[in-house]
Amino acid sequence: MDWWPxxxxxxxxxxxxxxxxxxxxxxxxxRKIAGRFQRRLGPMRVGRPHGWAQTFADLIKLLSKEDVVxxxxxxxxxxxxxxxxxxxxxxxxxxxxxxxTWVVNDLxxxxxxxxxxxxxxxxxxxxxxxxxxxxxxxxxxxxxxAQLMSYEVPLVLSMIAVVMLAGSLSLNDIVxxxxxxxxxxxxxxxxxxFIAAVAELNRTPFxxxxxxxxxxxxxxxxxxxxxxxxxxLSEYANTVSASAIMATLFFGGWRxxxxxxxxxxxxxxxxxxxxxxxxxxxxxxxxxxxxQLLNLGWKLLLPVALLNIAWTGLxxxxxxx
Amino acid sequence: MVNFVDLTVFLxxxxxxxxxxxxxxxxxxxxxxxxxxxxxxxCGEIPVGDARIRYHIRYYIFALVxxxxxxxxxxxxxxxxxxxxxxxxxFVEMMIFLGILxxxxxxxxxxxxxxWI
Numbered sequence: 001m002d003w004w005p006x007x008x009x010x011x012x013x014x015x016x017x018x019x020x021x022x023x024x025x026x027x028x029x030x031r032k033i034a035g036r037f038q039r040r041l042g043p044m045r046v047g048r049p050h051g052w053a054q055t056f057a058d059l060i061k062l063l064s065k066e067d068v069v070x071x072x073x074x075x076x077x078x079x080x081x082x083x084x085x086x087x088x089x090x091x092x093x094x095x096x097x098x099x100x101t102w103v104v105n106d107l108x109x110x111x112x113x114x115x116x117x118x119x120x121x122x123x124x125x126x127x128x129x130x131x132x133x134x135x136x137x138x139x140x141x142x143x144x145x146a147q148l149m150s151y152e153v154p155l156v157l158s159m160i161a162v163v164m165l166a167g168s169l170s171l172n173d174i175v176x177x178x179x180x181x182x183x184x185x186x187x188x189x190x191x192x193x194f195i196a197a198v199a200e201l202n203r204t205p206f207x208x209x210x211x212x213x214x215x216x217x218x219x220x221x222x223x224x225x226x227x228x229x230x231x232x233l234s235e236y237a238n239t240v241s242a243s244a245i246m247a248t249l250f251f252g253g254w255r256x257x258x259x260x261x262x263x264x265x266x267x268x269x270x271x272x273x274x275x276x277x278x279x280x281x282x283x284x285x286x287x288x289x290x291x292q293l294l295n296l297g298w299k300l301l302l303p304v305a306l307l308n309i310a311w312t313g314l315x316x317x318x319x320x321x
Numbered sequence: 322m323v324n325f326v327d328l329t330v331f332l333x334x335x336x337x338x339x340x341x342x343x344x345x346x347x348x349x350x351x352x353x354x355x356x357x358x359x360x361x362x363x364c365g366e367i368p369v370g371d372a373r374i375r376y377h378i379r380y381y382i383f384a385l386v387x388x389x390x391x392x393x394x395x396x397x398x399x400x401x402x403x404x405x406x407x408x409x410x411x412f413v414e415m416m417i418f419l420g421i422l423x424x425x426x427x428x429x430x431x432x433x434x435x436x437w438i
Contacts, residue, residue: 009327013334064349071359072371082343087335094331105327112398134361135372146380149387156394163401221362226346230339291437294383300437302426303389306419309397315410316405 003099012104016093027236028054030279037283065225070133073222077131082223082230084300085124088117089234092201097172099254099263110171111163114245115156118200119245121238122148125202125209128231129219140218143290144209150201150297155196157305161312162249174255183250185315189308190250192301197242197296198278201235208293243274382434386426393422 029042032050035042047053064119069078095110097103107113119189124147129141132228163169165185166177183190199206210218220231247253247270330402396418404411429435 003347006330009330010334012327013330016331017334017338023421056372063346064351065346066351066353067343067346068354068358070361071356072361081338083339087332090335091328091331094327100389103425104331114330117392130373132361133372135363135368138372138374142376142380146383149384153387153390160394160397160401164404167402167405169402170399191355216362217363226343226351227337230342294435294437298386298426299430302422307424309419310416313404313416317409317412 009104016090016104020090020093020233020240021052023236023240023283024055024059024233026240026275027058027232028052030282033276034283037280044229050207056150059229061234062225062229067225067227068222070222072133074097074133077127078222079227081128081131082227082234083201085121085125086121086230086237088124089237089241091117092245093130095171096244096248097175097253098267101171102264103172104256106170108168108170111159111174115152115159117166118238119148119152121200121234122143125219128223130286132219132222134222136215136217136221137219140211141210143215144202144219146290147202147208147293147297150294151196151199151206153302154192154203154297154301154305155200157302158193158196158247159313160304161186161308163311164312164316171248171253175248175255178252178255181250181252181255186250186308186312188304188311188318189238189260190246192305193250194246195296197295197303198281198320199239201242202277203235203239205288207287208290211287220293239275239278239288240271242276244271246274247271379437386429386434389422389425391418 028051031054032042043051043054044056052229058198069075076305091113094104095107095113125148126141126146129137129139129144132138162174162182166174167183168174202209208218209215210220215221220228223231246265247267251270253270254267256263256266361372397415400407400411400415404415417434
């Protein structure tokens with residue numbers, strides 16, 4: 001048997017893991033940004049300059065924290081939920097093209113793979129909420145299920161409009177098809193995708209499942225130490241992968257313009273601009289109510305996403321794009 | 322076959338990494354369970370009853386509408402890849418299919434299924 005493919009994919013997977021773990025630095029970045037938005041300095045004490053080592057301090061604190069499992073909890077659901085949360089967050093990176101050849105595995109069903117894998121996260125929310133046997137957690141889990149279901153449909157429909165333009169489900173082909181970035185052709189599709197993606201990420205203004213001020217962190221109230229850390233890490237990994245998918249589907253991924261930078265640099269610039277915008281939204285807008293959330297999903301985003309598909313069809317038929 | 326090698330490796334690492342890091346935590350952290358500590362957290366109140374309640378019917382109705390539209394997207398994927406070669410006929414055909422589903426959405430809307438009361 002030839003061991004080379006196996007070794008090679010282990011190397012690629014470890015590189016992706018390093019990338020995902022390096023994104024833990026975004027926790028510090030976000031706290032700095034939040035500080036600046038609120039006219040504070042953010043973390044300053046751990047590490048000079050500007051408290052850069054805050055994430056390491058957090059990691060050490062979390063490693064040495066006691067792991068409390070509530071006595072009435074459903075043990076296996078409770079213990080497995082962080083792993084179920086982290087697994088899809090990692091798997092999504094398998095199909096994202098960092099450059100023309102810098103992709104772990106350019107599946108020819110990449111878009112379906114993304115939508116299939118990301119819909120797993122609702123399972124981890126529900127496992128943790130139901131398993132904790134805590135009233136706040138169960139409420140958070142119900143909200144998470146309703147929310148992720150409602151926003152799954154507009155998200156997938158706006159991805160389908162992109163597939164219509166590119167004529168392929170592989171992400172690398174979609175990037176290659178974008179001599180004009182798709183955001184120019186379907187601005188409505190991009191807005192739908194952006195709002196639905198922020199909602200799927202469970203971030204403010206759509207963080208009803210966590211809602212610190214009413215549900216005391218919702219589905220992860222009972223978690224502590226490393227288990228909680230994996231919920232947090234997968235949230236940041238999902239933020240980066242959602243930004244990367246936005247950059248890939250609507251802004252030409254690794255394609256550059258004007259400046260002759262390497263494709264990977266272009267890709268990372270676009271991705272982190274979206275990460276910053278998502279953080280910006282988080283620290284600017286207040287949380288929505290659950291009826292507003294479901295109204296937005298079903299009565300605005302879903303019709304707009306369907307309209308976007310019709311619009312894309314007209315584009316294709318009339319202008320032969 | 323390479324597809325499945327990559328997928329298997331990713332699955333294995335995605336499971337082993339959290340397991341290993343939680344295992345590393347087990348060597349470092351204290352473990353002193355107590356009766357009060359193991360109670361579910363309710364802001365200091367003593368928990369009454371079980372948290373696993375029956376869910377409200379609203380969630381079920383939303384789930385039903387979701388299933389309709391999620392199955393629809395499964396039909397849309399293969400069409401979206403080849404619709405250009407189907408020409409006008411294929412496009413109009415799919416618009417009629419979507420139109421029927423939109424009528425369903427309008428019906429649900431008018432029946433106030435989408436209201437969160």
